[in-house]
Each structure stands twice: as C-alpha cells, then as structure tokens.
Amino acid sequence: MKLRSLPAILFLALFFFYPLARILGLTLDTSVFTLDNFLLAWRALSFTFYQAFLSTFLTFLLGLPAAYLFARFDFRGKSLLRAMTAIPFMLPTVVVASSFNALFGPRGWLSFLAPSSTFNFSPFALILLAHVFYNTTIIIRIVGNALTQLDPRLEAAARTLGANPLKVWTHVILPLLRVPLLAAGLLVFLFDFTSFGVILLLGGAKFATLEVEIYIQALQLLDLPMAALLSVIQLLCTLTFSILYSRLSAQMLVPTAPRPSTARRPRTLTEKLYTASIIFLLSSFFVLPLIALPIRSITRLEADRGQRGDVQYGLTMSYYSELFVNRRGSIFYVPPAEAARNSLTYAAATVALSLLLGLPLASALARPGHFERILDPLLMLPLGASAVTLGLGFIVTFNRLLLTSHFSLLSSPLIIPLAHTIIALPFVVRALQPAITSIPERLRHAAATLGASPWRVWQTVDWPILSRAILSAATFAFTVSLGEFGAATLLARPDFPTLPVAIARFLAQPGGLNYGQAMAMSTILMGITLLGILSIEKLRLPGAGEF
Amino acid sequence: MLELRHLSKTYEGKPLLSNVSFTVADGETVCLLGASGSGKSTLLRMIAGLESPESGAICFDGVDLAQTPPHLRDFGLVFQDYALFPHLTVFDNAAFGLKMRDQSKSQIQERAAEVLKLVNLTGFESRKVTELSGGEQQRVALARALAIRPRLLMFDEPLGALDRTLKDQVLDELRHILHETHIPAVYVTHDQEEAFTIADRILLLHNGRIIREGTPAEVWSHPGSAWAAKFLNVGNVVEGVISEKRKVETSFGVVDLRCEHIHAVGEQVGLLLKPSSTGPLKVNARVEDVLFQRDQFKVELAGGLFIHLKEAPKVGEPIQIHFDVECLSNV
Incomplete structure (x- = not known):
C-alpha cells in the first residue's frame, strides 16, 4: 500500500x-416494512423499469441507423455531426431540460409556432425524447465502433452465398454485433434508470421513478427510512446492471490493430436517400434544442403582466x-x-x-x-x-x-x-x-x-x-x-x-x-x-x- | 460460360482496369496473375456483383448480369483469409448458402455433409471455425462456396495465408476438385507458381490491362514483354540498342535479331537471354557467386547475368555461355 x-x-x-x-x-428499522411502503416502492420500481425500457428502445430506434451512417458512410460535416451527437452526454440535466422546454414545452417554440397542433408533446414524451437526446451517442460509439471493426468481406461472402440484404443483417451482422448491442443497451438502460433531473424538471413529481420518489420522501415528506429503503433498491439494481455491463464489455473484442475505415460516399439512390434522411433527422434532433434555448432566452413570446391576450413578441435582453x-x-x-x-x-x-x-x-x-x-x-x-x-x-x-x-x-x-x-x-x-x-x-x-x-x-x-x-x-x-x-x-x-x-x-x-x-x-x-x-x-x- | 466484355473501372480518379475482356469456358480454370494492386480483386468483386463496372458488360451463358444482384448470381467466391462467419460452426458455415436458399433441413444436412466430405472435413461439423488451423479454414471456405453448386467458382488469393508445404498440398486437392466438379473457375493470385500449377489458361494483368494470355507453357516460354519476363523471372532481361537493320547492340556484343516487330535504328529494346547451346550470343564471364537451389545451382556471372547449372562451378572460374535472344515488346 x-x-x-x-x-x-x-x-x-x-x-x-x-x-x-x-x-x-x-433500513434495519423494520417499521419501514409496511404494505403501503412496499406498494409505493413497487410502483416506483415498475415505473422506473417501464420508462427506462421505453427510452432505451427509442434510443436504439434512432441510434442504430445513426451508428450505421457513421460507420459506413462518408459525407461532408461528418465529424461535426458526430461531435454534435456527443455533446448532450456531457450537458447538465437542467440545460437539457430547459432546451427541450424551450423547443417543445407549453411556453416553447413549437406551441408558439403551431398552437393547438398535433405536435403538442406530453411531459412523458418529452422525458423519453430527452433520454434519447442524452444517450444516442452511446449507441453510436459502441455499436458504431463494433460495426467499423466488422470485416466487410463477411457481408460480401453472405451476399455471394445467396443472402439478400435483409438476410445479411439477420444472419450475419446482428448475430456478430450481439455483445456490443447488449452492452450499449445495458449502458443506456442504466443511465435512463438513474435519470433524475430530466424527469423531475420535464415531468414533475407525478412521474415518480425511484430517484424522484427518494427525493420526494426525503425532502417533501421527510420520511428518511422510506427514502433509504428506495435507495437500497436503487443501489441493488444499478449494481446488478453495472456488473452485467462490465462482464459484457470484457467480452467485447478489443482490436489489436484498428481496421482501415470502410466508410465511403453513398453511391446508389437508396444509399443517398438513407444518408440524407438520417443526417437531416440527426442534425435537427441534436441541433434544434440547443439552438432553441439561447434564442428563446432573448425572445419574448407572450403577453406582459396585465396585458392578457395582447401578445408582444420580439427580441429582449430583459x-x-x-x-x-x-x-x-x-x-x-x-x-x-x-x-x-x-x-x-x-x-x-x-x-x-x-x-x-x-x-x-x-x-x-x-x-x-x-x-x-x-x-x-x-x-x-x-x-x-x-x-x-x-x-x-x-x-x-x-x-x-x-x-x-x-x-x-x-x-x-x-x-x-x-x-x-x-x-x-x-x-x-x-x-x-x-x-x-x-x-x-x-x-x-x-x-x-x-x-x-x-x-x-x-x-x-x-x-x-x-x-x-x-x-x-x-x-x-x-x-x-x-x-x-x-x-x-x-x-x-x-x-x-x-x-x-x-x-x-x-x-x-x-x-x-x-x-x-x-x-x-x-x-x-x-x-x-x-x-x-x-x-x-x-x-x-x-x-x-x-x- | 463467363464472358467479360471491355470492362473498365477507375479508383479515385485513376484507371484501375481498362478494357478487360476474356472468357471462361465450362470446366476451365482461368488464372489472373498480376502484382498486388493490379485490380485483380476488384475484377472478381465485379464478377460477383459486389461492385459494378463503369463500362463494359459481364455475361454468363449469354445473359447480361448487370441487373442481377450478387445473391442471385449463384457464383461461389473464396476470399483471401477466407471470411468465415466467426459466430457459426463449421457445419453452419458450409450450410449458410443452402439456408439462404430456404432448402429443407434434410437437403441442407445431406449437401453440407457431402461438401465437407469432399474437402476432408467430416467429423469437424460442430467445431468453431475460430479454432481451426489455416488449412482447415481454407477447406471450410471452399466447402461453403461449393455447397451451393455454383455456376462459377472464384478464388481471391485463397492460399496467401498458408505456408509452402500446405500450399502445395491444398493446391493439389483444389486442382483435383475443380477437375472433378467441372465448374468453371477464375483464380486470382500474385504467386506465379500457384498460377502455373492450377491454371488451364493464364491471363497476365499489368496496369489494369491483360498483357499476355495463354497456357502456362506458352506464357512461360514466350512472356512477350520485358515487364512479364521480369515479373515471371523467366531469365536474363537486358537492354539493347538497334544499331542497324536486324542487328542489336548489347553490352555483351552485337546479335542478329529475328522478330516480327518493326524497329528504327537507335531504338532501345528489351531482350530476353535464354541459355541454349545453339544460341547466337556468346558470353565469356567470370563466376561471381553460386547459390544452392534444391536440384540445381544458380550461377551469377560478372556483368549481372545468371544461369542455372546442374554442377556447381567454382567462384572466380571463367565460363562461356551461349544465349538465345528474344526480342520483348515494351509494355
């Protein structure tokens, strides 16, 4: 030592x-073990799992096409776009919450530009979107890197052996990416599971995940033993996920010599449509909230006090x-x-x-x-x-x-x-x-x-x-x-x-x-x-x- | 029958293949021989449908394949380093193409067992491919390509990763299997011994063009160009200058030239010197070095020439050699 x-x-x-x-x-104080408390804990736990599953699924939905885009294609502004997708991961939760609020919230741009439209997002939808915003970069990094390390000739071999493009995915690429996919999914799930600020700020106390419930019990109801019980449940869960994750990441092959990049410019029409739409989707999803926030901070979008209905908008430094x-x-x-x-x-x-x-x-x-x-x-x-x-x-x-x-x-x-x-x-x-x-x-x-x-x-x-x-x-x-x-x-x-x-x-x-x-x-x-x-x-x- | 017509392809703006045409008849093994970077692998990928030519056509049995995606071509491709599926067993690798064709379980079982037997891998079915030796992996790759009863087999430097003795053995088996199955094959390599052993016909590829075509014996005895002679290491290639009509001057003396080319006086030509007791060029030189090469000795002479002899002369000994002189085209 x-x-x-x-x-x-x-x-x-x-x-x-x-x-x-x-x-x-x-938690050794057994008076905390009441049926009501267990029901409360169970509700919090199941809601935490529910929102984390849903968020992880949505993150994959955006992350996988994005990972494929970055691994396989070259395009102008690629490294910039990649950096943009990574920024949210390091942003404070309040900033992300405010950004989403400024874009999608009731006082945000969307409800101003398209009032009473179908685009009005529920608080729960906003929470899920913010989680996707945070964690897509994990999928892009882990799965994207694994995809880059995949021998492109395996796909070529499958093609010559009679596999159509879909079968190449189901029989070759996805099975080979099993471990990185699981690892990335688990990590995203872990972050969604322990998410606190985003849920509290975008949803409020009624979206009681374990974290939010700990906060409510400790600060509002002053029931420290109950908060402690929830904390222990939370710790056990995260510990399990962390152990699983480190097992998985140990299985991930660390390449001794990185493969030369197989990324190239899109050639066929399908490829061009694919890259264009994903680039558009990513750049709007990752850039818009971060632009909406600063612009909203210098724009007045509502009536002043006492002038209800008389909307004044314009630039302001107030x-x-x-x-x-x-x-x-x-x-x-x-x-x-x-x-x-x-x-x-x-x-x-x-x-x-x-x-x-x-x-x-x-x-x-x-x-x-x-x-x-x-x-x-x-x-x-x-x-x-x-x-x-x-x-x-x-x-x-x-x-x-x-x-x-x-x-x-x-x-x-x-x-x-x-x-x-x-x-x-x-x-x-x-x-x-x-x-x-x-x-x-x-x-x-x-x-x-x-x-x-x-x-x-x-x-x-x-x-x-x-x-x-x-x-x-x-x-x-x-x-x-x-x-x-x-x-x-x-x-x-x-x-x-x-x-x-x-x-x-x-x-x-x-x-x-x-x-x-x-x-x-x-x-x-x-x-x-x-x-x-x-x-x-x-x-x-x-x-x-x-x- | 495979037919390539005037194929051209550029890579990053530079021509990779220009105007390549050839045919492969049923049961024939054609070998593309060229240095690395000569566009051989790209040519195979184009035949497989993994890349498309910028101009020209690829036809099989008279049908243009431009609109046929790779998975519907029924061509088998054996990759360099094999590209076996690491997540599948030996059996599942061999059965992959059959599974893609949605064949019945019993059909798959039967055919996979058959091809594994053909490549001497019976008993290896449930092994992981990552645990196999290089030679065994090579056989799995061959079995996998054969299983689908391909209309054409392609080999991309298939023996590059094997050592010498294993190479000879696998090459022998491969030749045997190709003759037995009668499948037309295109074999790509940079190793001339491999090419000469396996090929019915050799195509020499240089700077994206086919510069020589013929049986192994024809190509070896008449490489045709200075580059080919040097690449195949056929013999001594020297420079000469045309001194007068039908005469060429070399640093070893003036010789009569017998060739169909039309030369101007003062033109530089490449000459292939082959030892022959009746040859017109007589060279007197001192032995500089003697190298042991299995059943013969390579004798290096002062002035840069070399010959092969059964008996080793002494270093420093003077020696007289007669050479035949063949005029080479400048490619």
Missing part, C-alpha cells in the same frame, strides 16, 4: 462509504438584466447572479479538492501493487451510485454529526463541494492515471543519470506531460460540479442555491419573466459547459479511452 493514496481513501470512506452504510442502517434584480424582496429569494457565483465557488472548491486527492491517488494507481489492484474498482463505485442517493446519504449522516455544537456540516455551504468531489473523483483519477502511466520510468532514469535532481526530474519530465492531463481533469471536475443537479437539489441550503437548483426553481414558478430567466441562466450554463467540453477535447491525450 502506498501512503499517498491514504487521504483519498479516508475521504471516500467518510463521505461515500460511511453515508451508504448509514442508509443501509436506516431576461438577462433581470438576473441581477431582487424583485420579490423575499428573504429566501436569491438573485440568480448570486446563484451563479455560488456555483462557480463550489466548482472551484471541487476542482481544488478533487485534484488534491486525485493526483496522489492516480499516481499510486498508475503503478499498482496488490492493494491498489483491489482499491481500483472500489474507487469507481461512486460512479454507480446515483447523486440523489449520495445526497440522501449526506442528509442522513451529517445531519447529526456536529463538528461543533453550533455547526452542522449539513447546513454548511461546504457540503456541496464535498459531494461533488465524490462524484468528480473517479473522472479525475481516470483522466490522470493514463497520463502518469504513459511517462516511461526510463525517461526519469535517463534524466537522473544526466544529473537532474528529483525535483528537476519532476519539473522537466513529469510536469510537461502531466500539466495537460491535470488541466483536462480540472475542467472535467469543474463542469461536473457546475452542472450537477441531483445531490445539489437535496443538499443546497435555500439561501445558497447553485445555478442548476436556481434554474429548477425558476422553471417551477409561474409567469413569463421567471421562465425567461430560467432560459437565460440555462443558456449561460450551457455556454460555460460547452467551453469546458471543448477544452477537454483539445486537451485529450491521443488514444485515451472515452468511456
């Missing part, structure tokens, strides 16, 4: 495993200027600008904390001994636990743990960066570890024999390579913290909301001005996150993994 991993281990023990244990402990004004005079009202400042402070604290813990941990894991090999999968566990469960764990644990008699950690603003560090740490370690491993020991030895002191070795060999990875890890932690919704909504004090929490509050308030401000804040959050994604892409080490 290497001593330098100790702070991170202690941190995880105190702020992840201990809260989880406390949640488990709460949603942005209102962000700095406290109109309600309520003591719990926090001007959005302050929420943004909170978020930035929390994000900075998360970056500092996760790097402080992550760097020594990553360097210990980069050259693993026996202990580190056991440690490695344990450290990735926070990835599988949902943010809501983490928030619940914090509530259960630090409510009572008084650091001083007047100060409880739960009511301190510090709690959020702590929770975000738990969420960001696995990403930070995964970003740093390959960079550290990539520095050959021989390089350090060479520098040392040439007369460099250990400090100079670090300065001249390690730092130039590491700095990029550190910057990338820091950006990752920053974006994760900035957009995190589940834990923050459970933990943020009313007078210290984060930006996503504030957006959710404004979305829940009536009136066009509140809605407009939510759009404005979401646009700002989207802008910052896009910048983050862009810089991570620029900093990525060539050949470093994606998932």
Whole structure:
C-alpha cells in the first residue's frame, strides 16, 4: 500500500462509504416494512423499469441507423455531426431540460409556432425524447465502433452465398454485433434508470421513478427510512446492471490493430436517400434544442403582466438584466447572479479538492501493487451510485454529526463541494492515471543519470506531460460540479442555491419573466459547459479511452 | 460460360482496369496473375456483383448480369483469409448458402455433409471455425462456396495465408476438385507458381490491362514483354540498342535479331537471354557467386547475368555461355 493514496481513501470512506452504510442502517428499522411502503416502492420500481425500457428502445430506434451512417458512410460535416451527437452526454440535466422546454414545452417554440397542433408533446414524451437526446451517442460509439471493426468481406461472402440484404443483417451482422448491442443497451438502460433531473424538471413529481420518489420522501415528506429503503433498491439494481455491463464489455473484442475505415460516399439512390434522411433527422434532433434555448432566452413570446391576450413578441435582453434584480424582496429569494457565483465557488472548491486527492491517488494507481489492484474498482463505485442517493446519504449522516455544537456540516455551504468531489473523483483519477502511466520510468532514469535532481526530474519530465492531463481533469471536475443537479437539489441550503437548483426553481414558478430567466441562466450554463467540453477535447491525450 | 466484355473501372480518379475482356469456358480454370494492386480483386468483386463496372458488360451463358444482384448470381467466391462467419460452426458455415436458399433441413444436412466430405472435413461439423488451423479454414471456405453448386467458382488469393508445404498440398486437392466438379473457375493470385500449377489458361494483368494470355507453357516460354519476363523471372532481361537493320547492340556484343516487330535504328529494346547451346550470343564471364537451389545451382556471372547449372562451378572460374535472344515488346 502506498501512503499517498491514504487521504483519498479516508475521504471516500467518510463521505461515500460511511453515508451508504448509514442508509443501509436506516433500513434495519423494520417499521419501514409496511404494505403501503412496499406498494409505493413497487410502483416506483415498475415505473422506473417501464420508462427506462421505453427510452432505451427509442434510443436504439434512432441510434442504430445513426451508428450505421457513421460507420459506413462518408459525407461532408461528418465529424461535426458526430461531435454534435456527443455533446448532450456531457450537458447538465437542467440545460437539457430547459432546451427541450424551450423547443417543445407549453411556453416553447413549437406551441408558439403551431398552437393547438398535433405536435403538442406530453411531459412523458418529452422525458423519453430527452433520454434519447442524452444517450444516442452511446449507441453510436459502441455499436458504431463494433460495426467499423466488422470485416466487410463477411457481408460480401453472405451476399455471394445467396443472402439478400435483409438476410445479411439477420444472419450475419446482428448475430456478430450481439455483445456490443447488449452492452450499449445495458449502458443506456442504466443511465435512463438513474435519470433524475430530466424527469423531475420535464415531468414533475407525478412521474415518480425511484430517484424522484427518494427525493420526494426525503425532502417533501421527510420520511428518511422510506427514502433509504428506495435507495437500497436503487443501489441493488444499478449494481446488478453495472456488473452485467462490465462482464459484457470484457467480452467485447478489443482490436489489436484498428481496421482501415470502410466508410465511403453513398453511391446508389437508396444509399443517398438513407444518408440524407438520417443526417437531416440527426442534425435537427441534436441541433434544434440547443439552438432553441439561447434564442428563446432573448425572445419574448407572450403577453406582459396585465396585458392578457395582447401578445408582444420580439427580441429582449430583459431576461438577462433581470438576473441581477431582487424583485420579490423575499428573504429566501436569491438573485440568480448570486446563484451563479455560488456555483462557480463550489466548482472551484471541487476542482481544488478533487485534484488534491486525485493526483496522489492516480499516481499510486498508475503503478499498482496488490492493494491498489483491489482499491481500483472500489474507487469507481461512486460512479454507480446515483447523486440523489449520495445526497440522501449526506442528509442522513451529517445531519447529526456536529463538528461543533453550533455547526452542522449539513447546513454548511461546504457540503456541496464535498459531494461533488465524490462524484468528480473517479473522472479525475481516470483522466490522470493514463497520463502518469504513459511517462516511461526510463525517461526519469535517463534524466537522473544526466544529473537532474528529483525535483528537476519532476519539473522537466513529469510536469510537461502531466500539466495537460491535470488541466483536462480540472475542467472535467469543474463542469461536473457546475452542472450537477441531483445531490445539489437535496443538499443546497435555500439561501445558497447553485445555478442548476436556481434554474429548477425558476422553471417551477409561474409567469413569463421567471421562465425567461430560467432560459437565460440555462443558456449561460450551457455556454460555460460547452467551453469546458471543448477544452477537454483539445486537451485529450491521443488514444485515451472515452468511456 | 463467363464472358467479360471491355470492362473498365477507375479508383479515385485513376484507371484501375481498362478494357478487360476474356472468357471462361465450362470446366476451365482461368488464372489472373498480376502484382498486388493490379485490380485483380476488384475484377472478381465485379464478377460477383459486389461492385459494378463503369463500362463494359459481364455475361454468363449469354445473359447480361448487370441487373442481377450478387445473391442471385449463384457464383461461389473464396476470399483471401477466407471470411468465415466467426459466430457459426463449421457445419453452419458450409450450410449458410443452402439456408439462404430456404432448402429443407434434410437437403441442407445431406449437401453440407457431402461438401465437407469432399474437402476432408467430416467429423469437424460442430467445431468453431475460430479454432481451426489455416488449412482447415481454407477447406471450410471452399466447402461453403461449393455447397451451393455454383455456376462459377472464384478464388481471391485463397492460399496467401498458408505456408509452402500446405500450399502445395491444398493446391493439389483444389486442382483435383475443380477437375472433378467441372465448374468453371477464375483464380486470382500474385504467386506465379500457384498460377502455373492450377491454371488451364493464364491471363497476365499489368496496369489494369491483360498483357499476355495463354497456357502456362506458352506464357512461360514466350512472356512477350520485358515487364512479364521480369515479373515471371523467366531469365536474363537486358537492354539493347538497334544499331542497324536486324542487328542489336548489347553490352555483351552485337546479335542478329529475328522478330516480327518493326524497329528504327537507335531504338532501345528489351531482350530476353535464354541459355541454349545453339544460341547466337556468346558470353565469356567470370563466376561471381553460386547459390544452392534444391536440384540445381544458380550461377551469377560478372556483368549481372545468371544461369542455372546442374554442377556447381567454382567462384572466380571463367565460363562461356551461349544465349538465345528474344526480342520483348515494351509494355
């Protein structure tokens, strides 16, 4: 065991495993095992499965043709379109929810441009669409990559042996893609299963998945044992899916030498029609919501107060200027600008904390001994636990743990960066570890024999390579913290909301001005996150993994 | 009978095949021999219907196949590296084409067993193809193509992945099976030994054109062009200049030229020098090196020529050789 991993281990023990244990402990209280509670849990569980199945199915419906398009055809703007489909995966849930709201919601573009049309989407349909929006990229990556690795001559062989194009799919391609299809499906299902922000913001509390029900029980009904019971059910499910997924992905063949691309320009009429329609579908589905949001944030689409029926529309900057004004005079009202400042402070604290813990941990894991090999999968566990469960764990644990008699950690603003560090740490370690491993020991030895002191070795060999990875890890932690919704909504004090929490509050308030401000804040959050994604892409080490 | 008429194809703007025409008669094995990148595989893919020619026609028994998709052509194609279906067993690989034709279970069972017996793979039915050796995989690929009773068999470098001894053995079996089944075949390779062993007729492909056509014996004794002579490694190819009518000057002396070509004085020509006791060109040279080659010795002479001898001379020994001189066209 290497001593330098100790702070991170202690941190995880105190702020992840201990809260989880406390949640488990709460369910030991048998008074929670009532018929009503079981019925409630069963309803939540079955609805969670139902919406996740449906979302996964719809994601395949769009993802498979898209994967085929990217794997088999070349066209202008291909890499741009591919990047566009990947962006949602890293966007904060509030931004996606706001984008869909701005496009399809009751105050959105669609109901403005086509009022009372058949295009009015139900909240449930919006949830499903948002899930497709998030996860299509997973299908494109996993199935698309597998499709690229498939020997094109197998299809040619099947054709010459008498298989028509349909039979080539059913007898050759689909059977060969079985494992990647299952793996991608399982991963999409896992994300849909644990989805929280999208469901709460687009659907509301009546769409009670496990996650939403945990939130309701913990925050609105204050029934912590029931919330804990739901959390344990949730954890068991996600743990099962994660184990299945890692089994499957171990089966996926990792090509030793990547095949040269078989993608080519579409030739026949059918191919041209296919590529054109899928490109159109993808670009509208992935671009429209992200454009609808910023434009909606500077457009007035409804009547002002007291002028009911007299719709005024036009460009306006008022949603942005209102962000700095406290109109309600309520003591719990926090001007959005302050929420943004909170978020930035929390994000900075998360970056500092996760790097402080992550760097020594990553360097210990980069050259693993026996202990580190056991440690490695344990450290990735926070990835599988949902943010809501983490928030619940914090509530259960630090409510009572008084650091001083007047100060409880739960009511301190510090709690959020702590929770975000738990969420960001696995990403930070995964970003740093390959960079550290990539520095050959021989390089350090060479520098040392040439007369460099250990400090100079670090300065001249390690730092130039590491700095990029550190910057990338820091950006990752920053974006994760900035957009995190589940834990923050459970933990943020009313007078210290984060930006996503504030957006959710404004979305829940009536009136066009509140809605407009939510759009404005979401646009700002989207802008910052896009910048983050862009810089991570620029900093990525060539050949470093994606998932 | 397969008939190709004036096929042309470009690849990324450059001509890959230009004006290729040939026929394959029933029971005949035609071998396309050429260096890699000469468009051989593309030609096969066009015959199979996997790609379409830019101009020209492919006919079988007089019917133009332009509108026939690959799965309705009834042509068997054996791929380089075999392209076996990794998710299927040996039996299911062999039965694949029969299944695609919706044959009955008993028909499939019978025919698959028959072709597996033909390629000596009885008993391998339930094995995974990924567990087979290269030679065994090759036989599965052949069985799979034979099972559908194809009207034509095509081979795309089928033995490229096998080692020398296995190659000879499989080649022998393949020849046997082709004669027995009487299926017309197009065989593509860059290996001249393979080509000379299997082919009834050889087509030499160079820069997308057929530059020589004939039986193996004809092609070997009269390669026709400098490129072909060098590619087939038939003998010494040297440069000469026409000094006067019907005479050519080489660095080994002046010789009389007997050919149908019309040459201008001063023109450069390629010449094939073949050792022959009655040849007109007499060369005196010193032995530079002697290489052992199974049943003979390759003797390299000063000046860059070589000959094959049964008895090894000593290095440094002077030697006199008579050569026949054949004029080669400049392709």
